[in-house]
């Protein structure tokens with residue numbers, strides 16, 4: 001749907017819910033797909049995500065009193081409460097993210113009025129495309145604009161990340177919220193998760209005759225239900241082992257391949273493999289970013305394939321469905337690279353494809369997936385990437 005049509009519909013549904021749509025602030029924040037660099041963010045490494053043309057939209061208007069009214073139009077659910085009295089919510093539900101974000105701002109003393117808010121999103125839920133990050137960023141940005149808070153964007157990103165930690169029980173890294181808030185339309189973002197320095201890398205796919213195809217395995221698992229926390233803990237153990245010989249080591253970012261090999265004997269095989277993945281993946285991200293800069297799409301694709309192998313065999317966060325989709329795609333003529341993306345254990349693969357091979361890819365993957373699992377995957381061809389903005 002075109003943006004102008006979405007805006008028209010959202011204003012209409014805001015008006016019918018709350019009476020009129022004057023003085024409404026309307027913003028959107030996109031979901032993301034990570035092109036390469038997974039399980040590196042919480043190890044102070046590098047990531048290279050891009051935003052989607054799917055987003056969470058928030059329409060909001062001030063009230064005179066201190067009542068907060070939240071309405072999720074795609075669920076047709078409403079929550080109402082007094083600003084100073086956040087209600088109990090089910091962890092991971094839409095209202096847990098929204099009330100969590102509101103609470104974080106209130107605790108910082110930023111909110112002195114109630115408001116009525118409508119949220120709507122078209123980022124697929126539970127697909128690993130960061131619908132929750134988009135929701136947090138969208139809500140915080142809408143309140144930022146509405147109340148003239150002038151929030152520092154990186155502070156806003158951290159606030160959104162802490163919503164995941166505190167209200168959804170997910171100790172995620174910073175990638176999803178960061179790219180949703182600060183990613184730029186038409187670009188991928190090379191982000192250093194240690195310094196938080198970032199660079200926008202132009203993604204000139206169409207012009208160069210390429211496309212990004214996201215394939216949803218429809219295996220849906222929230223991070224809280226996966227081994228995400230266990231993997232984080234294994235990385236911490238690898239850091240502790242490296243610190244034995246090198247007291248200055250603070251994260252895997254400080255560990256070189258030589259240091260890791262030298263300490264291999266004092267860590268379990270699993271811990272060694274996790275660390276090995278992170279070190280190699282950081283290197284792949286930097287090489288992939290260079291490849292993007294000089295139009296080296298073939299090289300980029302090979303790095304994606306290597307990343308998938310590493311996530312499957314070393315970090316062990318893939319699953320049979322994702323492996324089937326990646327392997328089947330890699331065998332298709334015109335596919336440059338295919339890998340699982342995001343936290344893993346379900347969700348999506350991302351595929352770099354020659355534009356003239358998109359139909360062949362979707363046809364063959366549908367067949368392969370159906371043969372193996374008796375159902376079809378869902379496809380999203382990335383037409384453009386949005387950025388967080390006022391509409």
Ligand code: GLA
Nearest residue numbers: 038039172173174175342343
């Ligand atoms: C999830 C988390 C991110 C990141 C990825 C894996 O998406 O939210 O912070 O750790 O998994 O790269």
